[in-house]
Amino acid sequence: MDRIDRELLALLLRDGRATYQELGRQVRLSANTVADRVRRLGATGVIRGYRAELNLEAFGRGMEMISDIRLAEGVDRTAFEAQLRDVPQVISAMRLTGDYDYQLRMSCTDAREFEAVIDRLKAELGVRQLRSRLVLHEVSLGLDRILET
Structure with a gap:
């Protein structure tokens, strides 16, 4: 896991619904590259899932x-x-x-x-x-x- 993976994780923790395009703009990578990284983080178990936070x-x-x-x-x-x-x-x-x-x-x-x-x-x-x-x-x-x- 490198610096960009950590940045992506921090962004996803703030907004788990962010699009790959939005994430890519913030880390200066293409949406496809971001998608590959996020999928890999999921496949290796770093990201366990996404959920709604209820009031x-x-x-x-x-x-x-x-x-x-x-x-x-x-x-x-x-x-x-x-x-x-x-x-x-x-x-x-x-x-x-x-x-x-x-x-x-x-x-x-x-x-x-x-x-x-x-x-x-x-x-x-x-x-x-x-x-x-x-x-x-x-x-x-x-x-x-x-x-x-």
Whole structure:
């Protein structure tokens, strides 16, 4: 991966819908050359995909929480992760080292819905302990920063 690949990645992180022609103008290459480079970055797994970023408030889900959880003894992690897919309020889950097993990012309509999710996690998914914090706001630093290293 060279400097131009890194520039292309930074541009795509800012606007994943940019055309090859637009990208080419910014890195001073032809659209065909840019297309070849982007395809190669995809084929080698550097680019894993493209997605839309949703505004959760537009869906009435403006209350976001970060929850650290411990699973009860004997809970199968693979089964737990599969069951999380059936909890629509859970946006992401990360398995952790340290005192807690997972960190969940959740989005709810209000405190009542959040309480219901907590109850479900404990009753159905084997969560033993949960520590949650309300997200006040997020500072997006951008993945393009890693391209500078």
